[in-house]
Amino acid sequence: MTGSTSVINEHWNQIYDKVKSVGQISIKSNLLAINSTIEVIHASELLSGFEKVVESNLLIQARLFAEILLYDPDFLFQDGQKLAAECGIEEFYVTDEKGIIEHTNMPGKNGTSLDSQEFTKILSNPGLEIALKSTQSSIHNSRYKTVAIGRRDRDGIIQLGSYYERASAQIAINGFGVVTREAKRLADNINAEYCKMESATSESAGSEGDPDFIRGYSHAINYSVDALYNIAKQINLLGVRASIEAAHTTDEKQAFDDLLSKHMIVEARLASILIERRPGITCDDIVDLAERSGVGEFWITDENGAVELTNIEGGTQFAFSNEGQTAPYMQILADPKMVVTAPPAKRAIDGKVYKFAAVARREKKGIFQIGIPAKIYGNNTAKGFAEVARQIKDLAQQLKDATTEIEETLKKLLK
DSSP: OOOOHHHHHHHHHHHHHHHHHHHHHHHHHHHHHHHHHHHHHHHHHHHHHHHHHHHHHHHHHHHHHHHHHHHOGGGGSSOHHHHHHHHTOSEEEEEOTTSBEEEESSTTOTTSBOSOSGGGHHHHOTTOEEEOOOEEOSSSSOEEEEEEEEOSSSSOEEEEEEEEOOOTHHHHHHHHHHHHHHHHHHHHHHHHHHHHHHHHHHHTTTOTTOHHHHHHHHHHHHHHHHHHHHHHHHHHHHHHHHHHHHHTTTTHHHHHHHHHHHHHHHHHHHHHHHHHTOTTOOHHHHHHHHHHHOOOEEEEEOTTSBEEEESSTTGGGOBOOSSGGGGGGGHHHHOTTOOEEEEEEEOTTTOOEEEEEEEEOSSSSSEEEEEEEOOOOSHHHHHHHHHHHHHHHHHHHHHHHHHHHHHHHHHHHHO
């Protein structure tokens, strides 16, 4: 064990600096565990958004259904299964003033009472709109959501139900919950080793030249060095796992869009039936309908794509064309069986983010488009998880580098 006092002191200072850096890595690891928790919360909120999307759209459909019954009481005198298939409705029930089902698409349910007693509150308070918490299906891997409102044509209840599947980001949420707990455990382990090293290094003050002390110090520190090497490996593996979990979030945007498309098509078809039942309807009537139903925008064209009915002021001066954002919808004029939807996007006319869906008009040739304000889903969660995974890997490398430097400096001190 040779070298001038100044060289030995330099080695001690280097070790002390690296020990301090381990303390900083411990703090970063703890913050990373907190960030991971936040990302899990954000992702959970996003997945709960699936149920909110289903709920809000089922209520829109129920309101449109109520409007149809108001203007066409004979609407109930048709095959319920055929109606549901035509519109894309999964389950509907219409009751009389006593809550007895008088029209549905579900076989064997006519003449029975609604399964949910909660909805019967509407009979005494027709203005209620009730949405039950979704339940897990016992048949397949999906959730079941139901809503109900009061009829407008008479006393009674309109109940709609729908099955939906949440995006596979649930896998990522579950996985990142494990990542979060593991990151916190490793952060605590780093801190424990840092405390040991910091204490031993601080006690070395004034004993730099004592060979016996240096050997004892080195022996003690090496236990922590070995432990930190092992922790660095665990952190690196955790980063790999986090990357895998982050990959499970990549389908969120598409899953949200598919869910919105499914329900907006139902709404467009129901609304087109309503307009068919209301000859002579005006733009002022469409404004009232938009407010009552919750549909953001109506754009209803003639056979050439020129807007005839809308709730947007000045909208009748607008015409769909074969170029730009409206081009895909023009295909409906040539093929009335077509259904056209588009992902949420900023509109060229005002920059607002809307999602649109369109079907053919029923009473005449034309396009029947509805629009709902929307968000562009999915990117934030995927990026958040991926960033956490990257930071975990970076911390693993930082810890490995700091530990290696401590070990190499110890060897120099022992020469």
